[in-house]
Amino acid sequence: MAEVWRATARDPSGLERLVAIKRILPSLAQDPDFLAMFQDEARLGGQLVHPHIARVHELGQCEDGSFIAMEYIPGKDLRALFERNRRNGAPMPLRLAVYALAQLADGLDFAHRQCDARGESLQVVHRDVSPQNAVVSYAGEVKLIDFGIARAAGMGPRGRSGALKGKFSYMSPEQVRGQPVDARSDVFALGVCLYELLTGERLFNGETDFVVLEQVREAQVEPPSRRNPRIPAALERIVLRALAREPEARYASAGEVAGDLRSFLAAQPPYPTRAELAAYMQATFAEEMAQEQERLEAFLAARVDPSTLPTQLEVPASRVLPLPLGEGRGEGSEPAPVHPTPTAAPLTAGPRARPASRRRALLAAASLALLAAAGAAGYRLLPREPAQGFLLVDVPPELRGLARVSVNGEDLGAPMQWPLLRRVAAGPALVQVTAPGREPFRTPVRVDPGTLPTRVDALPRAREVQVPLVVRTEPADAQLLLDGRVVREAGESREYVGALVAGTRARLEARAPGYRPLVQELAPEEGRPLQISARLESEAVAQEQIR
Structure with missing residues (x-):
């Protein structure tokens, strides 16, 4: 549903760095549900600044659709590490597996505890914690990625109602049963990841999706020590508690999981280090590292200076949508694999570019360079004093006195008088209305300048199970x-x-x-x-x- 490119970003001082560009496929660029889900991912990711969460720099838009500029992580996801170890006939070293999962749990716990500007919990649930969404860099860093189907307070349902979202093997029993989920659902998925890294075997693995769903629903977990006798009893207790069938029997938070994993490591000296994990990754993927470095050098050599591009091709500045944490946009790109995600089309690396391939690389670099020109222009051309307009928001009579309204993330509370008339900046605006027992209602509008109000009739639907x-x-x-x-x-x-x-x-x-x-x-x-x-x-x- 999206593709990932590698790019360089340059800040106003001229400092360059590598970033990953995640772009919606053209075939989905006009799908309102997917576009809203993609934008939710960027806005949520932009608030989650933590050492063990891949950082989102910017949400932007070009002629082909929306894109997200993210932290570039040279490394491999846990699924690639799992498969490599399985081919080698041995699971990941126990100490390093526990060390990596403790860091992943830290990042997940931070997301779960994230609050809005008013100090209220966002109630974030990732809903897709899996080995594919956990990246270990060649420098020994562990990062949680892809909040594409995450849910937070204030986010409405996205995507088609007839689809289960997430990977079946890493869902929680309550998620499979279609019941409401909270942070403990992610704890269960974290437990599956830990189980598989320690044993080198899949936990829920059936011939059909139906069999897998039944296995998850029943959650009858064989003690991991039966598959790997080297797993100590103390560590097994942690794994099985995270994998308890009923949420009430599990760890209440990912932070508790991280704490118990660290306590286990402290009792098994020497304590692992990032340098030790880095050395393990570099030894395990030595050939891939060399190939990636070769592609990177070719990519950097093929970049195009944005100043040499025809000015008539620039994307209008009004189409730039920076996040609060926005930074520079990519100047050049290469369709080389970053870390494939469920919403990213897997990209494969071909042989070193020949002349014809190099021309294609230059064209690709030029296309991303347009984004850099647009981004720079967008920041320069934002008006200092935007025009003003009026927004008129109304809800059904039974929700008056109960519904809360926010505009562009600013909570306006529960108005006593309806409809609500509010003066706001003219231009694009995001209106959200929440009410007890209802799904959040969200809609983008364009507020016209002047005194004629732009009307929004909010109709929050009853919650769907x-x-x-x-x-x-x-x-x-x-x-x-x-x-x-x-x-x-x-x-x-x-x-x-x-x-x-x-x-x-x-x-x-x-x-x-x-x-x-x-x-x-x-x-x-x-x-x-x-x-x-x-x-x-x-x-x-x-x-x-x-x-």
Whole structure:
């Protein structure tokens, strides 16, 4: 759904540094749900400044769509490390695995405890803690990445309601059951990562998605020492507590996990260091480091000076969307792999560029150089005294006195008089309305300058609880439709895995050539996953029965 590029950023003093540019694929650039989720990721990431969280520098927009400028981390994610160790026939050294997970838990705990400007908890839940989203740099740093599907207080639901978000093997039991999740759901995922690093084996690993979801829902965890006898009892207790089926039996916070892991390491001297982890990474991925350095040198040699580009190609300054922590934007780029994420298309490195490849690299560098020109111009051209306009916000009568309003992140409280009339800066604005028992309502608007108000009628929806849905058919490659929408094409034999909203009704239809269509009405209930086996009747058999 997005691609990651490598780029250089130059600040006003001329100092350069490498950054990663995550850009929405053109095919999704006009999808309002995905665009809002992408912007939420950037805005949330911009607030999370911590040594063990990959830093977000800027949210911007170019002609092809939105992008995020992030901290560039030369290294490998824990999934790559896990696979390398599995091929080598031995798990990661126990001390280093515990050391790395303790740092990851620190970053996660910081995100969970993040507060807004009023000191109120943002209630951040990452919802996708997994080895793919934890990067270990060649310098021994551990960073949590990709808050693409994270939820925080004030963020509305994003994406299609019929999809379970996250990687099935690292979901918590309550997440699979479609129940509300909190920080303890991320603690469970952290426990899965720790289990797998210590044992060198997958914890929840079935032949089908349905089997994996059932394994997670039941959460019957085999003690890790049975798979790796070198795991001490004290460490096993930490792992199993993090993996408790019921949230109440788990650690209450990722910070508690980090504390217990450090206590374990302190009782097993010598204590690991960042330099020791760096040496391990450099030895494990020596060949990859050399190849990456070669690509980096080629990339730096291919950069284009933005001042040499035609001025008529510059992106309008008004389209630059800097974050509060915004910095310079990339000058040149190369589609080299940074660290693939669930929302980033995996990029593979080819051989060293030949002349034709070099021309393509120069063109790619020039395209990102446009962003640098736009970014610099955007900061220079921001008006010091923006024009003013008026915003008129209203809610249904039953929510008056209960709903709270915020504009561009500024909390205006719960107005006593409705509709709410507020003077704001003219131009783009983000209006948010929250109310008890309702999903947050968020909408971008453009406030016109002058005295004519821009009206927003906020309609916060009742909170939706998702119920997992798994459908198997016979024949296995039958076409599936849900409420008239094709969710699995004919000829695909995989199980369909999705979700429905509790308390609603849905119509499931299965079709296949030579078979009579099968229609079933579904009534999902909270806490009761739907497992459907749809067996279609052959038309030949049906005709025989008629005769």
